[in-house]
Amino acid sequence: MSQGHTDVTDQAETVDPACPVVEVLDRVAGKWAVGILVAAAKGPVRFTELERQVEGVSRRMLTLNLRKLEREGLLVRTVHPTVPPRVEYECTPMALELYETLLSLVSWAERHAVDIAHAHLVYDTEHAAPAESPERASRARVPATR
Amino acid sequence: MSQGHTDVTDQAETVDPACPVVEVLDRVAGKWAVGILVAAAKGPVRFTELERQVEGVSRRMLTLNLRKLEREGLLVRTVHPTVPPRVEYECTPMALELYETLLSLVSWAERHAVDIAHAHLVYDTEHAAPAESPERASRARVPATR
DNA sequence: CTGCATCCGCCCGGATACTG
DNA sequence: CAGTATCCGGGCGGATGCAG
Numbered sequence: 380m381s382q383g384h385t386d387v388t389d390q391a392e393t394v395d396p397a398c399p400v401v402e403v404l405d406r407v408a409g410k411w412a413v414g415i416l417v418a419a420a421k422g423p424v425r426f427t428e429l430e431r432q433v434e435g436v437s438r439r440m441l442t443l444n445l446r447k448l449e450r451e452g453l454l455v456r457t458v459h460p461t462v463p464p465r466v467e468y469e470c471t472p473m474a475l476e477l478y479e480t481l482l483s484l485v486s487w488a489e490r491h492a493v494d495i496a497h498a499h500l501v502y503d504t505e506h507a508a509p510a511e512s513p514e515r516a517s518r519a520r521v522p523a524t525r
Numbered sequence: 526m527s528q529g530h531t532d533v534t535d536q537a538e539t540v541d542p543a544c545p546v547v548e549v550l551d552r553v554a555g556k557w558a559v560g561i562l563v564a565a566a567k568g569p570v571r572f573t574e575l576e577r578q579v580e581g582v583s584r585r586m587l588t589l590n591l592r593k594l595e596r597e598g599l600l601v602r603t604v605h606p607t608v609p610p611r612v613e614y615e616c617t618p619m620a621l622e623l624y625e626t627l628l629s630l631v632s633w634a635e636r637h638a639v640d641i642a643h644a645h646l647v648y649d650t651e652h653a654a655p656a657e658s659p660e661r662a663s664r665a666r667v668p669a670t671r
Numbered sequence: 672c673t674g675c676a677t678c679c680g681c682c683c684g685g686a687t688a689c690t691g
Numbered sequence: 692c693a694g695t696a697t698c699c700g701g702g703c704g705g706a707t708g709c710a711g
Contacts, residue, residue, distance in 0.1 A: 402634060403630045403631065403633070403634045404550070404553065404559060404630070405556070407550065410547070410551070410684095413547050413550060414547065425692085425693095426692070426693055426694080427692065427693080437684070437685050437686075438685095438686095438693085438694075438695095439684070439685070439686085439694095439695090440683090440684060440685080442693085442694060442695080443684090449648065450644065450645060450648040450649075451641055451644060451645070452637075452640055452641055452643070452644025452645075452647075452648075457668055458693095459668060462692090463692045463693085464691085464692055464693060464694090465692075465693090466692080466693060466694090473637050473640055473641075476633060476636075476637075477633055480629050480630055480632075480633050483626050483629055484549045484550075484626055484630075485549070486626075487549070487622060487623055487626050488548060488549045490622075491598075491619050491622075494598055494619055495597055495598055495619075497598070498596065498597060498598025499596060499597070499598075501598075502595065502596040502598075503596075556704095571672090571673095572672070572673055572674085573672070573673080583704070583705050583706075584673090584674075584675095584705095584706095585674095585675090585704070585705070585706085586703090586704060586705080588673085588674060588675075589704090604673095608672090609672045609673085610672055610673055610674095610711080611672075611673090612672080612673060612674090
């Protein structure tokens, strides 16, 4: 049991001395983690609720990410001892702060959405293009000859 | 050639209607992308230079991420037509803005470093613990009975 | 020096079935 | 309802070799 696939729930995380940003991103790296955070940011959410809202996530990955986020101290899991069982996940203050920070990323993305789209277009064009003008067929910028 | 493994260079990216954050993160998701950005933030960097600074990245992944970042319009590739060839990668203004934003993430990480570490400790303890006190061995918080 | 192509192992993550 | 366990395919990414 101590082997097999580790999934997102990597207990032994690889440290990256380069910079702490990587660490943060690695935590939220999960394709679903952010979605979960967003869904939970508005208030306590039930398991099935998440399964619907995040939508696209499998039960497995949902649970996995939930556990991970809980471990990170970003979510609090509350079990209501009722029948049928009722479990709610709630963002911690820390998570809400992170959420606010993520918003600045969104801001960045929105501000440069067109730039990025344009960049894609240019890159793809200059790249997929087999050959047009014999001169200047290379995709890279060349510095002023000096 | 038109098939096989797609790697990081996924041209056809999956759209996530949930929120734009995911998009941004997916762009920088590459374990190495951030490292590259950081290295390039200080100024134009050569290929081999990156290979050393990021350190841990294979030539393959480096190239792949470089291409991706270039496509995103975050890096500018400049080829100096000399011999031996000299290629430099430089952050675009847009990338530098992103870099600044990422710094706020670092700030968050630093502010809550201890909280996170503590959360890990608690979670791991309450979880790895096979059994100690017969009562209250469950890891979840239970809400006040009401 | 810079970069692409191929091979290939390994992990990620989806599907399914079963438990409390 | 809320998970856990198992199977298993796909692609992610390292290693290597070759080209400009």
